[in-house]
Amino acid sequence: MAASAHTIAAPARAKTAAGSATLRRKQGFQHGGWFVAPFLLLFALFVIWPLLRGVYLSFTDANITGEGASFVGLDNYREALNDPLVWDSLGHSAYFTLLVVPCITVLAFLLAMLAHHIERGKWLWRLCFFAPFLLPSTVAANLWQWLFNPGTGMINHVFGTETPWLTDKSYAMLAIVITTLWWTVGFSFLLYLAALQGIPGHLYEAAKLDGANAWHRMVHITLPMLRSITGLVIALQVLASLQIFDQAVVMTDFLPGPEGSTRTFVQYTLEEGFTSYRVGYASAISVIFFVIIAAVAFARMWLLRNREETAR
Amino acid sequence: MGRPGLNRRQLLGGLGGLSVASGFGFAALGTGADALASGADARVRYWNLFSGGDGSNMIAMLDAFRAANPDIAVKDSTLQWGSPFYTKLAMAAAGNRAPDLGVMHLGRVTGFAPGRLLDPWDVGLLAEYGVREQDYNPTLWKRGVIDGELYALPLDIHVQLCFYRKDVLKKAGLLGSDGRIVPVTSTDEWFDVLKEAKRATKKGLQTIGLWNSDQNFQWWFFVAFYTQLGGTWFNAAKTEVAFDTDKAVQVLEFLRRHVTDGYSNPGFGGPASAEQFINGSPFVWEGNWSVPVYSGAKLDYGATPLPPVFGRQATHAESHSFVLPHQSDRGGATNEAAHRLAAYVVQHARQWAAGGHIPAYTPTLSTAAYKKLDPQSEYVSAMDHQATEPKVWFAGSTGILAQRVGPIVVSSTMGSAKPEAAADRMKKTLTQLLATKNPMDGKTAAEGGAA
Numbered sequence: 143m144a145a146s147a148h149t150i151a152a153p154a155r156a157k158t159a160a161g162s163a164t165l166r167r168k169q170g171f172q173h174g175g176w177f178v179a180p181f182l183l184l185f186a187l188f189v190i191w192p193l194l195r196g197v198y199l200s201f202t203d204a205n206i207t208g209e210g211a212s213f214v215g216l217d218n219y220r221e222a223l224n225d226p227l228v229w230d231s232l233g234h235s236a237y238f239t240l241l242v243v244p245c246i247t248v249l250a251f252l253l254a255m256l257a258h259h260i261e262r263g264k265w266l267w268r269l270c271f272f273a274p275f276l277l278p279s280t281v282a283a284n285l286w287q288w289l290f291n292p293g294t295g296m297i298n299h300v301f302g303t304e305t306p307w308l309t310d311k312s313y314a315m316l317a318i319v320i321t322t323l324w325w326t327v328g329f330s331f332l333l334y335l336a337a338l339q340g341i342p343g344h345l346y347e348a349a350k351l352d353g354a355n356a357w358h359r360m361v362h363i364t365l366p367m368l369r370s371i372t373g374l375v376i377a378l379q380v381l382a383s384l385q386i387f388d389q390a391v392v393m394t395d396f397l398p399g400p401e402g403s404t405r406t407f408v409q410y411t412l413e414e415g416f417t418s419y420r421v422g423y424a425s426a427i428s429v430i431f432f433v434i435i436a437a438v439a440f441a442r443m444w445l446l447r448n449r450e451e452t453a454r
Numbered sequence: 455m456g457r458p459g460l461n462r463r464q465l466l467g468g469l470g471g472l473s474v475a476s477g478f479g480f481a482a483l484g485t486g487a488d489a490l491a492s493g494a495d496a497r498v499r500y501w502n503l504f505s506g507g508d509g510s511n512m513i514a515m516l517d518a519f520r521a522a523n524p525d526i527a528v529k530d531s532t533l534q535w536g537s538p539f540y541t542k543l544a545m546a547a548a549g550n551r552a553p554d555l556g557v558m559h560l561g562r563v564t565g566f567a568p569g570r571l572l573d574p575w576d577v578g579l580l581a582e583y584g585v586r587e588q589d590y591n592p593t594l595w596k597r598g599v600i601d602g603e604l605y606a607l608p609l610d611i612h613v614q615l616c617f618y619r620k621d622v623l624k625k626a627g628l629l630g631s632d633g634r635i636v637p638v639t640s641t642d643e644w645f646d647v648l649k650e651a652k653r654a655t656k657k658g659l660q661t662i663g664l665w666n667s668d669q670n671f672q673w674w675f676f677v678a679f680y681t682q683l684g685g686t687w688f689n690a691a692k693t694e695v696a697f698d699t700d701k702a703v704q705v706l707e708f709l710r711r712h713v714t715d716g717y718s719n720p721g722f723g724g725p726a727s728a729e730q731f732i733n734g735s736p737f738v739w740e741g742n743w744s745v746p747v748y749s750g751a752k753l754d755y756g757a758t759p760l761p762p763v764f765g766r767q768a769t770h771a772e773s774h775s776f777v778l779p780h781q782s783d784r785g786g787a788t789n790e791a792a793h794r795l796a797a798y799v800v801q802h803a804r805q806w807a808a809g810g811h812i813p814a815y816t817p818t819l820s821t822a823a824y825k826k827l828d829p830q831s832e833y834v835s836a837m838d839h840q841a842t843e844p845k846v847w848f849a850g851s852t853g854i855l856a857q858r859v860g861p862i863v864v865s866s867t868m869g870s871a872k873p874e875a876a877a878d879r880m881k882k883t884l885t886q887l888l889a890t891k892n893p894m895d896g897k898t899a900a901e902g903g904a905a
Contacts, residue, residue: 205893207548293726309667402861
């Protein structure tokens with residue numbers, strides 16, 4: 143009897159609960175909706191609309207003036223797949239990403255460990271490691287352009303070398319990677335530092351009581367506890383690095399680098415759109431790039447979800 | 455939690471942005487009002503791309519014009535050099551917000567949709583203000599003519615030069631009795647000169663700065679020497695590539711040899727070339743815009759056109775020229791004022807010549823004042839043997855041709871590609887570009903009518 147009363151009552155209760163949830167959601171939208179409306183408007187105007195417009199233009203032979211464009215179907219995409227510079231520049235962006243991501247992840251972790259464990263002048267270390275990130279990209283790039291200058295630059299002077307850093311294709315990308323590491327490691331460093339501070343101290347105490355040495359504590363507590371933040375750092379860095387543009391362009395004086403070796407994908411898109419005025423074609427290659435970046439982002443989400451499911 | 459805060463911040467940010475934007479709006483109104491309030495009959499909005507020394511020389515010439523023509527207000531704007539400038543000019547012309555007068559590199563004019571983004575000059579009006587075709591080097595004038603109309607009025611030519619240190623060359627016995635470098639007429643003679651100069655060079659300095667790793671300079675040098683060999687790019691109808699790979703290989707090998715024989719150090723392959731020259735390196739190949747830099751550094755130096763090592767004089771030349779960006783309602787007092795301003799600056803370019811450029815208006819070249827300029831008068835002959843890029847839509851300063859072919863020349867000079875392979879790649883690139891349609895009018899170079 144009690145059971146049946148329960149079965150009857152339960153849907154009714156659930157219904158009311160559902161009703162009030164809808165109500166709350168509605169009220170929530172009334173308040174929150176207006177707050178996000180300006181953002182949504184700008185987002186639609188400056189992100190969604192250009193995105194759709196870009197996709198449309200990629201099927202046309204539009205030029206920079208936007209006049210007299212005609213529909214060309216998949217011609218631009220066909221041309222892009224056979225364009226050696228598309229593959230070259232994609233390769234350069236990927237190469238940059240492959241160099242930067244592992245370095246920045248390890249470096250950020252080591253710096254965070256240092257800043258976390260050091261006792262004296264903690265604030266100074268944190269400031270030093272994070273400060274470069276606050277610089278605009280052009281400032282960072284110009285600074286390092288001077289440092290890498292073969293004749294008067296500090297780097298060759300200190301090491302007593304004559305390395306043509308930014309003018310030889312074997313070094314140019316490396317120089318840009320070094321600049322990027324210095325400039326952006328602070329962000330990942332901060333993520334790691336926050337995560338390190340979030341690890342409960344009692345875990346270490348318990349481990350110590352059980353006789354675990356520093357190495358064991360690092361391998362069995364610190365690293366596993368940082369696993370999700372490492373995933374985040376890698377994902378953010380991959381997405382940011384693939385879109386490399388500013389520092390490469392500034393450090394090579396707005397040219398594609400020695401023998402075109404630092405021409406990144408974004409730079410090539412810009413060249414096609416704003417030097418060659420082939421906006422239709424530039425749109426097509428940027429759509430291709432968008433798909434690649436989106437695929438990487440989705441792959442990351444999918445991997446993470448799988449991991450969460452296995453963790454459950 | 456935290457969400458309202460985020461929204462509030464965005465809202466405030468948005469409001470802040472709006473107020474800043476409206477501030478700019480009012481500021482823009484203000485500048486317009488200033489020029490209108492000056493009591494002038496006509497106002498010429500003039501866009502240029504001159505910064506640094508060129509920028510201040512241009513401003514001085516504009517001020518002189520203002521003093522001489524109080525009835526014309528000139529509102530000049532200097533924009534970022536290179537692609538950004540051309541992008542803005544194209545969009546302004548397409549959106550019917552074009553300035554009344556603009557500056558372009560002559561080689562870019564063909565690709566800038568003459569007739570659509572550019573309006574032709576009124577040659578009769580120019581003549582009234584004192585500038586006629588016969589005041590120009592004929593080749594230079596014709597480069598601005600497309601489909602029988604003049605679209606570009608050249609202000610100068612700027613050329614690649616062989617700068618030399620007189621102090622070092624004197625020690626090496628390479629200075630003639632006239633105080634100028636001994637004449638060179640073949641590649642062998644040139645490398646002999648380098649050999650002697652190297653002996654007289656201080657340790658740690660290269661013999662010649664070549665900008666080995668710079669795609670623009672290497673391309674300019676290639677154009678010069680390929681022209682010395684009598685090389686051509688396309689057939690007259692622009693339907694076939696006539697690029698001669700054998701000649702190209704000769705040029706590429708010549709450029710490369712400077713590195714392999716140890717005269718040019720790839721370590722100083724960029725702007726460091728100029729620093730080395732200032733420090734005592736005997737030679738540097740550079741644009742004439744470096745004249746104020748070296749004169750300012752009080753060097754004892756001279757400058758000649760690039761040596762005619764393949765037997766015939768030719769040095770790479772580009773030209774800053776005045777253009778009329780397209781306006782649907784071009785005409786009237788403003789248009790006349792634009793013509794008057796351009797004609798004035800062209801005729802009063804002595805200030806400009808101090809910046810190293812060779813004035814395009816030939817009467818200036820024979821004046822005593824110009825002849826007194828040193829080393830300008832030493833390389834003024836470059837006006838008569840200009841090596842230029844082909845007259846096609848994808849050519850011109852920092853244009854697509856230079857961006858595509860420049861890196862290939864560099865790869866040969868730096869040694870990462872064999873000259874033969876590089877020449878083949880150049881030909882392939884030229885073929886591809888010739889078949890590509892000009893995005894501005896949907897025509898290939900063959901259909902483009904750049905006659």
